[in-house]
Amino acid sequence: MRPLFRDYPELKAVVAHRDLAELPTPVESMGLADPAWIKRDDLTHPVYGGNKIRKLEFIIADALQKGKQHIITFGATGTNHGVATALMCREAGLGCTVLLFDQPVTATVRRNLRLMQALGACLEYKRTLARTVASFYLHPARLRRDRYFLFAGGSSVEGTLGFVNAALELRDQIDAGDMPVPERIVCPVGSSATLAGLTIGCALAGLSTRVDGVRVAPSHLGPFPACTPATVGKLMQQTLQFLDRHLKHRRPAVPEPILHDNYFGAGYGQATSEGQQAIEQFAEHGLKLEPTYTGKAAAAFLDALGETNGPVLFWNTYNSRDTTELEEKADPTQLSAPLRGLLE
Numbered sequence: 389m390r391p392l393f394r395d396y397p398e399l400k401a402v403v404a405h406r407d408l409a410e411l412p413t414p415v416e417s418m419g420l421a422d423p424a425w426i427k428r429d430d431l432t433h434p435v436y437g438g439n440k441i442r443k444l445e446f447i448i449a450d451a452l453q454k455g456k457q458h459i460i461t462f463g464a465t466g467t468n469h470g471v472a473t474a475l476m477c478r479e480a481g482l483g484c485t486v487l488l489f490d491q492p493v494t495a496t497v498r499r500n501l502r503l504m505q506a507l508g509a510c511l512e513y514k515r516t517l518a519r520t521v522a523s524f525y526l527h528p529a530r531l532r533r534d535r536y537f538l539f540a541g542g543s544s545v546e547g548t549l550g551f552v553n554a555a556l557e558l559r560d561q562i563d564a565g566d567m568p569v570p571e572r573i574v575c576p577v578g579s580s581a582t583l584a585g586l587t588i589g590c591a592l593a594g595l596s597t598r599v600d601g602v603r604v605a606p607s608h609l610g611p612f613p614a615c616t617p618a619t620v621g622k623l624m625q626q627t628l629q630f631l632d633r634h635l636k637h638r639r640p641a642v643p644e645p646i647l648h649d650n651y652f653g654a655g656y657g658q659a660t661s662e663g664q665q666a667i668e669q670f671a672e673h674g675l676k677l678e679p680t681y682t683g684k685a686a687a688a689f690l691d692a693l694g695e696t697n698g699p700v701l702f703w704n705t706y707n708s709r710d711t712t713e714l715e716e717k718a719d720p721t722q723l724s725a726p727l728r729g730l731l732e
């Protein structure tokens with residue numbers, strides 16, 4: 389049983405959940421420096437790991453409980469959330485549509501497009517973010533009751549509960565002697581449920597740990613705040629309101645989220661030199677990171693190690709499973725011509 393339901397059995401009646409992930413993920417000493425630890429969320433699933441799988445345990449279960457047959461979501465062309473959602477939908481017997489907007493075309497973008505296609509997702513290429521968001525909200529399938537609309541990144545209250553559970557899982561590992569109480573946890577922040585859930589979960593778990601989020605997505609989309617302390621705080625408030633409605637006992641106070649702005653660089657998906665250096669340093673210890681999310685967070689992690697004496701935990705959110713075999717099953721002829729063009 390997931391620690392969330394063991395510690396708060398009253399949630400079983402009100403929170404839909406399916407065991408879809410391979411949990412707990414290991415915590416390991418990194419060898420990089422004495423107090424450097426890593427949480428291996430790159431291994432959350434045998435086919436495709438990463439942080440999205442934790443959210444989808446709750447999201448997929450919610451969709452099934454509501455009688456939905458198909459999930460419609462969106463992301464950039466290299467979306468990891470799209471790959472994870474396509475995989476989880478396939479496992480749960482749900483259909484999946486991903487609306488896509490452009491990001492710089494890299495090997496990761498090509499790989500993720502192939503993976504989503506191989507996993508049976510229907511890919512609709514809208515090119516710009518504005519067109520994608522408009523299509524998401526005005527989608528003709530909004531009129532159908534069997535469709536489940538999931539905002540980019542899966543950072544709903546359900547998704548956030550996945551990371552509340554993750555912090556309780558970490559506390560179990562600490563109690564079992566797998567690692568000491570970390571002074572800090574460092575994680576990347578895009579759509580925010582990872583940071584929001586870990587911040588709430590550490591407080592519920594009674595851990596003194598500070599959770600440091602590292603912004604890797606634009607703070608604003610046009611005039612609208614998208615990744616700021618206020619947007620993370622709003623998601624936390626929504627999740628806490630849900631918990632306060634259903635928890636039997638009063639919960640501890642939860643701190644405000646901490647979001648570092650200074651590792652973002654020139655833009656989403658654009659590598660930074662500190663990120664590249666961190667990727668190389670991790671690679672020497674056999675750990676594979678990438679420039680969009682984990683490289684930037686790893687740069688902040690290395691700085692945190694220099695600032696504290698206590699243990700610091702790097703929350704590794706990026707899949708490390710070998711996807712070559714699945715990628716080879718992709719049939720690019722099934723993609724629209726413009727998307728096929730991105731693969732060339």
Ligand SMILES: Cc1ncc(COP(=O)(O)O)c(C=O)c1O
Nearest residue numbers: 468577578579580581582681705
């Ligand atoms: C590899 C990876 N790390 C971190 C994140 C950010 O997590 P969240 O969206 O919960 O802030 C994402 C989201 O797209 C991701 O794909």
